[in-house]
Amino acid sequence: MTIDLQGFTNLFYYLHGTFVEHAPRLNRLDAAIGDGDHGDTMLRGFRAAARTVHLGGFAHIGELFEAAANTLAEETGGAIGPLMAAFFGEGGLVFSGMHAAGLTEVVSFLGQGLEAVQQVGGAKPGDKTLLDALHPAVEVLSRGEIDDLQAALQAAVSAAQTGAQHTGDLQAKMGRARFVGERGLGHPDPGAVSFTLILEALLAIAQGKAVQPPDLDPVAEKLTPKPAGKFLNDPGEMISEDNCGLALAYPGLVRLTDTGLLVRAQPKPMGRVGLAIGHGGGHTPSMGGFVGPGLLDADVYGPLFTCASGLKIARAIEQAEQGGGVVLLVSNHAGDVLNARLAVRRAEQLGIPVVMAFSSDDVATAPRLAFSERRGLGGLLFMLKVGGGAAEGGLALTAVADLMQRANERTATLGVASQAPRHPVSGEKLFDLPAGQIEVGTGVHGEVGVYRGELMPAKNLVEMMLAKLIPDLDAFLQDRVWVFLNGSGGTSQMELHILYRNVHQALTGQGLQVASGVVGSFFTTLEMGGFSLSLCALDEESAAWWDAPASSPAFRWPLA
Ligand code: ADP
Ligand code: MG
Numbered sequence: 001m002t003i004d005l006q007g008f009t010n011l012f013y014y015l016h017g018t019f020v021e022h023a024p025r026l027n028r029l030d031a032a033i034g035d036g037d038h039g040d041t042m043l044r045g046f047r048a049a050a051r052t053v054h055l056g057g058f059a060h061i062g063e064l065f066e067a068a069a070n071t072l073a074e075e076t077g078g079a080i081g082p083l084m085a086a087f088f089g090e091g092g093l094v095f096s097g098m099h100a101a102g103l104t105e106v107v108s109f110l111g112q113g114l115e116a117v118q119q120v121g122g123a124k125p126g127d128k129t130l131l132d133a134l135h136p137a138v139e140v141l142s143r144g145e146i147d148d149l150q151a152a153l154q155a156a157v158s159a160a161q162t163g164a165q166h167t168g169d170l171q172a173k174m175g176r177a178r179f180v181g182e183r184g185l186g187h188p189d190p191g192a193v194s195f196t197l198i199l200e201a202l203l204a205i206a207q208g209k210a211v212q213p214p215d216l217d218p219v220a221e222k223l224t225p226k227p228a229g230k231f232l233n234d235p236g237e238m239i240s241e242d243n244c245g246l247a248l249a250y251p252g253l254v255r256l257t258d259t260g261l262l263v264r265a266q267p268k269p270m271g272r273v274g275l276a277i278g279h280g281g282g283h284t285p286s287m288g289g290f291v292g293p294g295l296l297d298a299d300v301y302g303p304l305f306t307c308a309s310g311l312k313i314a315r316a317i318e319q320a321e322q323g324g325g326v327v328l329l330v331s332n333h334a335g336d337v338l339n340a341r342l343a344v345r346r347a348e349q350l351g352i353p354v355v356m357a358f359s360s361d362d363v364a365t366a367p368r369l370a371f372s373e374r375r376g377l378g379g380l381l382f383m384l385k386v387g388g389g390a391a392e393g394g395l396a397l398t399a400v401a402d403l404m405q406r407a408n409e410r411t412a413t414l415g416v417a418s419q420a421p422r423h424p425v426s427g428e429k430l431f432d433l434p435a436g437q438i439e440v441g442t443g444v445h446g447e448v449g450v451y452r453g454e455l456m457p458a459k460n461l462v463e464m465m466l467a468k469l470i471p472d473l474d475a476f477l478q479d480r481v482w483v484f485l486n487g488s489g490g491t492s493q494m495e496l497h498i499l500y501r502n503v504h505q506a507l508t509g510q511g512l513q514v515a516s517g518v519v520g521s522f523f524t525t526l527e528m529g530g531f532s533l534s535l536c537a538l539d540e541e542s543a544a545w546w547d548a549p550a551s552s553p554a555f556r557w558p559l560a
Contacts, residue, residue: 001149002100003205008061009053010211012068014201016050017214019043022197029190033177036423036430037078037305038190044303045076045084051216061098065091070311073342077280077306079121079175079334080191082342083130085310086116103149106202107141110156114138120338121174128172128184130191133160137199153203160199164192175334179365179375227427235425239281239301246288250553253292260312262288262299263319273391273400274298274320275384277329278313278339280305286523289554295388296329296552297322304424307335310342317347317354325353325397327387327404331376332360355397357404359383361413361534363472364441371409378486378523379411379534382546385557386538389548403542411536412472414465417442418455419490419529430528440465442530458495462502462533469535470510476537480515481507482546484534489524491531496520499531516546522554 019042026039052071058064073085090112114134125135137156146152167189172178232238247256255265274297277287282304290296297320302308320326330340347354361379387404417439420429439452485500500519550557
């Protein structure tokens with residue numbers, strides 16, 4: 001019993017159908033412990049992969065897997081994208097030159113795929129990730145007790161199903177779900193469920209299930225955005241239309257390339273260090289609104305809330321390179337980090353020196369001692385502004401990156417949500433927050449936060465937040481503090497000013513001088529109600545770069 005080239009082509013068609021069927025359920029699982037996009041992300045990846053294999057012309061099975069893996073890397077995004085690309089990429093190696101694969105080859109593909117996922121993702125079994133489905137499946141297979149392909153895959157599927165089910169009993173140690181802690185108990189891991197579905201598809205193909213090429217006509221993807229009442233054209237194009245509009249509105253500052261990157265209209269002088277970033281869409285005006293002198297050189301966005309693929313980020317790095325090397329800003333979220341690793345690997349292969357600078361400022365997600373494990377929030381502004389100034393000023397790559405890491409270490413942020421935004425197409429609320437309640441410690445994608453309680457007067461809320469933020473900066477705070485009050489998209493500038501007044505008064509009351517204050521909605525989550533408050537205790541050298549001029553569509557410095 002073997003699977004031939006047509007069989008594996010059918011596998012990708014079958015997987016497309018699988019994720020059409022299961023995307024809504026996977027989104028719901030991810031909404032409980034992550035950010036609700038997992039089903040859409042899998043479907044986007046496998047729709048693109050099905051299109052790729054449909055083109056045909058593969059000399060052997062290895063070529064088919066390699067092409068599918070490249071498409072998955074390019075199109076999927078999220079944390080899961082680079083992991084799936086790594087997994088299916090192993091098929092490219094194992095099946096190289098083959099026209100049919102039997103039990104031995106399929107077992108080595110799955111075994112090597114497991115290794116690749118562990119290497120790229122750095123997770124272990126028990127961390128509540130897809131490994132908790134894949135690892136037991138591979139374990140059953142590698143015992144070598146079953147010598148029939150169908151029976152062996154059946155056993156692997158059962159092991160994966162059990163493993164995926166048990167992830168409900170686990171507390172996540174990896175990915176976005178890590179931040180919900182015990183509240184994730186009772187909810188299975190969406191990635192583990194997806195990998196079980198992938199093994200089920202492989203079994204179906206081994207059993208010879210009849211499969212038709214799916215309808216991959218892009219028109220079929222279009223949904224009417226009526227439920228959310230948004231002004232859109234093609235929902236699938238909403239993020240690129242957003243960025244295109246930005247480039248058209250600020251032609252003197254930003255240019256949109258053919259490959260969908262936002263770059264400076266006038267590149268910085270040769271030899272200077274470049275700054276690049278890759279991220280998910282839906283946080284307008286970031287990050288394209290920060291492209292310009294004294295800030296970013298290149299920006300690449302992914303689909304809604306889903307990080308751009310590593311390959312696209314590598315292209316942004318290429319654009320940012322002016323001969324001085326590039327700092328890649330990475331907001332500490334699983335998808336951003338994994339895609340950034342892939343991007344750095346690719347850029348280094350092209351001979352570009354790259355240093356990653358991680359933004360990890362959300363005090364709600366890890367203690368001070370483990371600040372580098374914190375999630376990245378609005379505090380990114382301080383790193384970006386300081387690093388952008390220093391890069392423009394001619395500092396060398398490692399010096400720029402060091403200043404940025406120092407700014408990150410000296411920043412503390414706390415977010416509050418008062419109202420869930422709606423998905424712009426389905427109209428569904430991204431998380432559940434009863435009216436009159438607020439959630440403190442919420443993330444930029446509306447992941448579940450760490451505290452929920454009654455809405456309180458602005459003054460009291462600010463006091464509660466400062467009581468967490470100021471002690472966190474104890475080691476750095478002297479007499480001056482830099483403040484950034486960021487609106488989440490659905491909170492009025494009026495409210496932000498009211499809050500800022502309370503922040504300013506409270507800090508002054510504690511003997512802290514506000515060196516600079518920035519108030520506005522820069523890092524948004526659609527129309528989410530809420531804000532984040534960031535404090536930064538810059539050192540003297542960094543403060544000078546903070547003061548340097550900057551100019552971009554969303555942010556100009558000095559403000560006056
Ligand atoms: P994102 O978290 O970027 O929104 P998805 O929602 O598409 O990405 O995927 C989430 C899934 O990715 C999780 O359920 C988990 O199984 C998997 N995952 C996340 N990080 C890792 C990792 N480091 N190693 C293995 N799997 C991971
Ligand atoms: Mg997700």
